Amino acid sequence: MRNEAQISYTSGASTVQLLGRTIGEVLDDVTARFGDREALVETFTGRRWTFTQLHREAEKLAIGLQQLGIRAGDRVGIWSPNGAEWVFTQYATAMLGAILVNVNPAYRTHELDYVVKQSGMSLLVSAERFRSSDYRAMVEEIGFADVLYIGSAQWGELMAAADDQPFRGPDVPLGFDDPINIQYTSGTTGFPKGATLTHHNIVNNGFFVGEGISYTEADRVCLPVPLYHCFGMVMGILGAHTHGAAIVLPAPVFEAAATLEAVQAERCTSLYGVPTMFIAELALDSFSTFDLSSLRTGIMAGSTCPVEVMERVIAEMHMTEVAICYGMTETSPVSTMTSATDDIAARTQTIGRVMPHLEVKIVDQDGHVVPVGEPGELCTRGYSVMLGYWDDAEKTAEVIDAARWMHTGDIARMDANSRLEIIGRLKDMVIRGGENIYPREIEEFLYRHPNIADVQVIGVPDDKYGEELMAWVIMRAGAAPLSVDDIREFAAGKLTHFKVPRYVHVVESFPMTVTGKIRKVEMREQAIAMLAGI
């Protein structure tokens, strides 16, 4: 598909129609078609459900929630690590038309209190505790009383009472354009904003992600990514279930060995992960002992997917059809993905092409579409764009323009074949003495140094140039720390002088979010404190 106009605009043509269904209707359909097939497995407890059984558990919980007074449009929070009850809650709320509010299990009282109030939450479905997280104590600390604890006596009673009752449906007719999910997202910066998504947004995004990696009812998807994030609940749960495929949950939170054990034991055909998860799996001492031959495909997404990691996943994990997806919570999430029929370079070095029925364009600072090959901000339009941020018209207007384009804040480039590449984030862009510098370019360059295991580049304030570059470097095991002079020597003649970092900081690890994103804001704060101390 050549881009004849040579401008950075593309739309996803497809002969497959969008689904005009609510999430509940999708589960009804798939249960009618594949009722006896497995839908959900928890390898860490051994529990498993067919579609018929999962459908019934969701109905029972929906009946229970109705008894607690939940109606269409009410906000119901879910605060728990991964587990089957998370999935029951996702479907039960969708059947009622209640809006599921995903609460990050890593949140603590301050953030919990904020999202409970900001969303106007009627009920919180919560884990009681997990490892060092005492969820019950935190809920009590903020004084929120309307809570249903997973696995509690109350939970058991509600489910038992619903056992012989038919589900009578929601209190009002539901439409697929109704909001059904609020996903709080702060990316790596700022206070959480509640991206509000409809049935139509996430049913279709899940469905077309599943189409993109050719799911059928024979697929079994190993899901180590968190369910509270769209990677888990949309690309995972809805992506698989819209095709009758099964979901295998290997652990409540990511564990590399448990993930590969689950793939082996359940003969999974697909495995998801952010790049750091695949890196951790490949680095296991026991890696070669796992039988991963059942794997066919999977998805790597969430942040830049290093070429070397993609190559190893294809060669050593049998994931010959693995795809890279790119997107963000506000766009349900996926906007572009690679295809198994692309050549290896396109599959490892780009984020692929625009998804069916969506549009992508790259614009300059004035909002003009740039020529092919030039960097600019990636914008997405179409069925996937959120309704807006919950109860925040002002923040919504900052990111969605009058023509309904979502401005992602990601800097990308499009080639003549309409393939895209992410270069960095607008917010990460460093301006040094008037030159725009994309840290990603310098990171890719330094990554080639034989003693560097990983590297991140940030901008730090500078009196003379406005900003200067600082590289944070993780050394390979046994390698001596690199100095600024070493870096300068390595870059000599290869990088423009202003792209050579002025400061080098050797660390053991980078500050990171649960979803595998490097917290550059935190790095910058630490760097500023460090420089002030010099």
Ligand code: AMP
């Ligand atoms: P979130 O809303 O948490 O899913 O974060 C979305 C952000 O993650 C995007 O705006 C990108 O900056 C980043 N991201 C997601 N997928 C990719 C990818 N495949 N390559 C590079 N960055 C990505």
